[in-house]
Amino acid sequence: MRIRLLATLGLLAACQSVPQDAALTPQPLAPSMIAAAERSRAPGMVAAIIRDGRVVQAFSWGGMACDGSGAADVNAAYEIGSISKHITAVALLQLWERNLVDLDATVGTYLDDIPEAWKSVTLRQLLTHTSGVPDYEEAGGYGVYETSPTPAQVYAIVGDRPLDFEPGASWSYSNTGYFLLSQVVQRVSGERFGEYLRAHLFEPLGMHHTFMGGYAPEGVTLAQGCRPGDTPDAARVAVRPITEASTFGAGGISSTLADWALWDEALYGGHVLSPRAMDALFTTQHLADGSDTGYAFGMFRDEYRGVSRLEHSGQTQGFSANYEHFPDRDVSMVVFANSYGTRFGGVVRALEAQVLPDRSYDLLPVPVDPDPQRTLTVRRALRQIALAEQPLDLLAPDVRAAALDPQMTSALAPLRPHAEHADQVVFLRSDPPDGEYTRDIYKSVIDGETSYLLFTWHDGLLAGLRIEDE
Numbered sequence: 001m002r003i004r005l006l007a008t009l010g011l012l013a014a015c016q017s018v019p020q021d022a023a024l025t026p027q028p029l030a031p032s033m034i035a036a037a038e039r040s041r042a043p044g045m046v047a048a049i050i051r052d053g054r055v056v057q058a059f060s061w062g063g064m065a066c067d068g069s070g071a072a073d074v075n076a077a078y079e080i081g082s083i084s085k086h087i088t089a090v091a092l093l094q095l096w097e098r099n100l101v102d103l104d105a106t107v108g109t110y111l112d113d114i115p116e117a118w119k120s121v122t123l124r125q126l127l128t129h130t131s132g133v134p135d136y137e138e139a140g141g142y143g144v145y146e147t148s149p150t151p152a153q154v155y156a157i158v159g160d161r162p163l164d165f166e167p168g169a170s171w172s173y174s175n176t177g178y179f180l181l182s183q184v185v186q187r188v189s190g191e192r193f194g195e196y197l198r199a200h201l202f203e204p205l206g207m208h209h210t211f212m213g214g215y216a217p218e219g220v221t222l223a224q225g226c227r228p229g230d231t232p233d234a235a236r237v238a239v240r241p242i243t244e245a246s247t248f249g250a251g252g253i254s255s256t257l258a259d260w261a262l263w264d265e266a267l268y269g270g271h272v273l274s275p276r277a278m279d280a281l282f283t284t285q286h287l288a289d290g291s292d293t294g295y296a297f298g299m300f301r302d303e304y305r306g307v308s309r310l311e312h313s314g315q316t317q318g319f320s321a322n323y324e325h326f327p328d329r330d331v332s333m334v335v336f337a338n339s340y341g342t343r344f345g346g347v348v349r350a351l352e353a354q355v356l357p358d359r360s361y362d363l364l365p366v367p368v369d370p371d372p373q374r375t376l377t378v379r380r381a382l383r384q385i386a387l388a389e390q391p392l393d394l395l396a397p398d399v400r401a402a403a404l405d406p407q408m409t410s411a412l413a414p415l416r417p418h419a420e421h422a423d424q425v426v427f428l429r430s431d432p433p434d435g436e437y438t439r440d441i442y443k444s445v446i447d448g449e450t451s452y453l454l455f456t457w458h459d460g461l462l463a464g465l466r467i468e469d470e
Helices: 031-038 081-097 123-127 136-140 142-146 151-158 175-189 193-202 244-250 257-268 275-282 345-355 372-387 397-404 406-420
Strands: 044-051 054-062 253-255 300-304 307-315 320-326 331-337 426-434 437-446 449-458 461-467
Touching (some): 044 257, 081 244, 081 253, 081 275, 123 175, 136 151, 175 244, 257 320, 257 331, 372 397, 372 426, 397 406, 406 437
Antiparallel strands (some): 300 307, 307 320
C-alpha cells in the first residue's frame, strides 16, 4: 500500500478557509488547471492544508464516481491505505503506556496462531519493517482487499516462505507486519481492532466520519473506489470497498479531510500520547549495522528541501492518498483520490509549494556551476533515459530497462524536450546525501517555460529522474 511518485503532474485550486464544524466548500478549478489535473488518472481528488487542527485550504477536482460524474466531495470519506499504519502504531503505543505490551517482546508472546518462523520477531521490528516477515500484499495482490479472509488465510499467503532476512538486519516494507500488530491490539485489549480505534481514538477526538474498512456507517458518504481499465482507453472499473478483515491496521482506515485535521492536531499537539510515547513513535529505526532506515513507527522521516518532514502514502484497490507533516512549520497537507494508481505527484508538489513558499526553486538564483564535468554527465544521462541514446552506461539496471521499454514511451515523453535541449539544462543545487543516494537539481527553460529536474544517483548511476514543476 505504500506508493512512490515519479511523475509530477496535475494541480488543484484552493477554496476559502471555513470553520471546522461547517461543511467545506471548494471553489471551481481554474480552466488552466483542468488539463493538468486530468493527467492524474483519477476520477476525482480532494486535498487540504492543515494548521492547528483546521482545514485552512481545501481543494477539489473531478468526480465522485468512476465515470467522473458527481463533483468530488471534500466532505466525503476516502480510503487512506497505508497512512493507516501510524494510527495502528499509536493504538499499540497506548497499550504500551499502560504496560500491556512490551515493544521489544516477540510477537509470539501475544499470538500463538501464526507461522512458527514469525514468532521470534519483535513488535518493534514489525512496527519499523525490519522483521523480515514477507509481505502478503506483494504475494497476493490487491484483490485480497475485496475479500473477507480469516487471519489464518492471510497468513497462508506467505506462511510457507522463510523470513526475507534475519530480523533487524535489513528493511523491507511488509503489510503483514501491521496485520500482525492489529491482531496484537485485539488480543491484548479484548476488543475488535476497528472498535478499539473507534472507542479509544476516533470518537474521543470527534472523528465521527473515520472508520475501519470501506463500508461507511450511516450518515457518511464514501467516494466510489476505482481502478484503471485494462487498456489505456478502457473505462475505469468500480471496486468493492476494502474490508477490515483483509487488512486491519495495515491499510484499512477511511477518513475525511476535516476528520484528518482533527487527528493531525491531536497527535502533534500531544493530546493522544505522552512525550515518551511520541518520542518512540517518531524515532527512526537503525539496523544491526548501525545504518538508519529513515522509517519510524508507521511514518517515514526525512527532509523536503532542507525542512524536516514526516510522511506516508497509501493505496488500496480503489484509492490513493498522500500525507505530509512539517513539524518545524506546524503545517500538514493531505491528498485523497478515488482510484488505484493515481499519479498525483504534481498535486503534492503544488501543496508543498503552498505550505513552504520559501523552499520554492523559483526563488533560488542559478549559481556558478561548481562541477561542469558533473553537468556534462547529467546531460548525458538525461539523453540516455529520455532518448535511449546509447550506450546507456549511466543508467541503473531498472532505469535502463525503462528507457528501452516501448510501454514506457508515454511516461518518459515529458522528459524528451529537456533531453533534446540538454545543453540548456543548468545546475541549481545538490541535496545532502540520503543514505546511499545523492540528488541533484537542474533547471531547464524551454520556450520560456521553467522546469526543474531532480536526478537521483546510486553508485554513480541514475536511479531516478522526475520533473518538479513549481
